[in-house]
Amino acid sequence: MPTPLVMACTSDLSGLVRGKGFALDDLDRRIRGGIGWTPTNAQITCFDGIAPSPFGSVGDVTLWPDRDALFDAPIPGGPPLRMILGDIRNRDGTAWMACTRGHLRAAIAQLERAARAQFLVTFEHEFTLTDLDGGAGFSLAGFHAAQPFAEDLMHALQSAGMTPDSFLREYGPGQFEVTLAPKPALRAADEAIALREITRAVARAHGHQASFGPLPDAANVGNGVHIHLSLWEGETPVTHDPNGPAGLSPRAAQAAAGIVTHMPAITALTAASVASYHRLTPHRWSAAYANLAVQDREAGLRICPVTATDPERIARQFNYEYRAADATASPWLALSALIHAAADGIESALPCPTPTTGDQSELDDSALRARGIHPLPRALSDALDLMRSDAALADWYGAEFLALYTAHKQHEATEVADLETAEMLARYAQTY
Numbered sequence: 001m002p003t004p005l006v007m008a009c010t011s012d013l014s015g016l017v018r019g020k021g022f023a024l025d026d027l028d029r030r031i032r033g034g035i036g037w038t039p040t041n042a043q044i045t046c047f048d049g050i051a052p053s054p055f056g057s058v059g060d061v062t063l064w065p066d067r068d069a070l071f072d073a074p075i076p077g078g079p080p081l082r083m084i085l086g087d088i089r090n091r092d093g094t095a096w097m098a099c100t101r102g103h104l105r106a107a108i109a110q111l112e113r114a115a116r117a118q119f120l121v122t123f124e125h126e127f128t129l130t131d132l133d134g135g136a137g138f139s140l141a142g143f144h145a146a147q148p149f150a151e152d153l154m155h156a157l158q159s160a161g162m163t164p165d166s167f168l169r170e171y172g173p174g175q176f177e178v179t180l181a182p183k184p185a186l187r188a189a190d191e192a193i194a195l196r197e198i199t200r201a202v203a204r205a206h207g208h209q210a211s212f213g214p215l216p217d218a219a220n221v222g223n224g225v226h227i228h229l230s231l232w233e234g235e236t237p238v239t240h241d242p243n244g245p246a247g248l249s250p251r252a253a254q255a256a257a258g259i260v261t262h263m264p265a266i267t268a269l270t271a272a273s274v275a276s277y278h279r280l281t282p283h284r285w286s287a288a289y290a291n292l293a294v295q296d297r298e299a300g301l302r303i304c305p306v307t308a309t310d311p312e313r314i315a316r317q318f319n320y321e322y323r324a325a326d327a328t329a330s331p332w333l334a335l336s337a338l339i340h341a342a343a344d345g346i347e348s349a350l351p352c353p354t355p356t357t358g359d360q361s362e363l364d365d366s367a368l369r370a371r372g373i374h375p376l377p378r379a380l381s382d383a384l385d386l387m388r389s390d391a392a393l394a395d396w397y398g399a400e401f402l403a404l405y406t407a408h409k410q411h412e413a414t415e416v417a418d419l420e421t422a423e424m425l426a427r428y429a430q431t432y
Contacts, residue, residue, distance in 0.1 A: 007020065131207070
């Protein structure tokens with residue numbers, strides 16, 4: 001009989017999952033004792049190059065598997081996909097400065113101090129299945145063509161302890177979307193990481209490749225990761241106030257203001273690749289501006305519709321959606337940026353942004369400035385500059401981490417610098 005294996009994993013600065021495997025029977029010992037990890041591993045790019053590292057060949061940190069983040073998913077015709085996520089810590093047990101999960105934990109703690117509340121979160125994933133035409137956008141024929149894959153995927157997600165919400169044929173060629181039920185922030189990000197890996201594994205079992213790449217083809221729509229957030233005090237929803245601006249409660253309005261204020265800077269952490277900025281352009285139903293809008297799919301932060309009609313259920317459904325994210329970013333790091341920004345908005349009592357209407361790309365620069373609307377960066381290099389110039393991010397992440405992240409992304413950019421746009425987009429689509 002084969003020995004069942006499990007892999008202890010981290011979601012790194014490239015948004016990819018890396019780690020070490022061991023016998024499943026050894027899980028308890030590994031949870032108690034941790035697993036050795038190399039600091040310079042943080043600088044492995046998505047293309048497997050190594051960015052300049054301050055660590056070199058020196059030093060050790062420890063990856064500590066978290067029993068609550070164990071995912072065991074059945075994969076058709078092959079072994080199950082077993083992974084356990086964890087935190088990377090220094091040898092003395094303190095949080096390591098480059099642990100993306102540790103940064104999310106710190107953001108959650110900041111929000112709890114600032115708001116005496118927590119976010120419920122879900123990630124809405126778009127992806128492309130290669131070699132599957134998929135039929136017309138949103139069509140029954142397209143849904144049915146993918147149904148064998150989709151049913152195995154939903155079963156795998158449920159078996160791994162998740163609660164799938166929906167699966168649909170999206171608009172782009174071979175494009176689909178899968179969502180999960182909202183969960184507390186750390187669990188939601190853990191599930192987002194596992195969902196991508198399970199989706200890829202089930203697709204391989206069906207003879208397809210699932211790509212979450214931001215823009216597989218410049219002539220078509222891209223794949224976003226829309227992050228939905230709602231504010232709760234325990235079991236009580238506190239996002240909605242029918243008398244508040246755009247239906248937001250005071251704290252939710254301040255949190256939205258923080259996200260919009262810092263959005264140009266945090267885009268470096270939520271849309272983390274060269275390809276990302278080819279998607280974040282007007283008229284792609286992504287996001288091109290740091291703005292708040294009601295039910296506008298081109299807003300940076302969109303207030304979502306609800307289906308309920310009674311006040312209690314409206315309050316439970318009410319949420320907003322951050323749209324300037326994709327799967328080149330680690331869910332831990334992307335969500336940490338949103339939560340830090342939201343907490344900062346509450347701590348600073350920022351006023352709610354005036355919800356925009358209409359096509360912002362039709363306004364010239366002076367009109368945008370008059371409305372307090374800032375365009376999102378148009379290239380990864382611009383996003384990194386904005387990230388480093390926002391003093392709040394240095395407080396949240398530390399200068400050492402931001403320098404490490406910048407070096408990582410700058411090196412990644414050199415790995416595709418000589419490619420034509422189509423080839424560059426295809427390389428990201430192949431990688432993600």
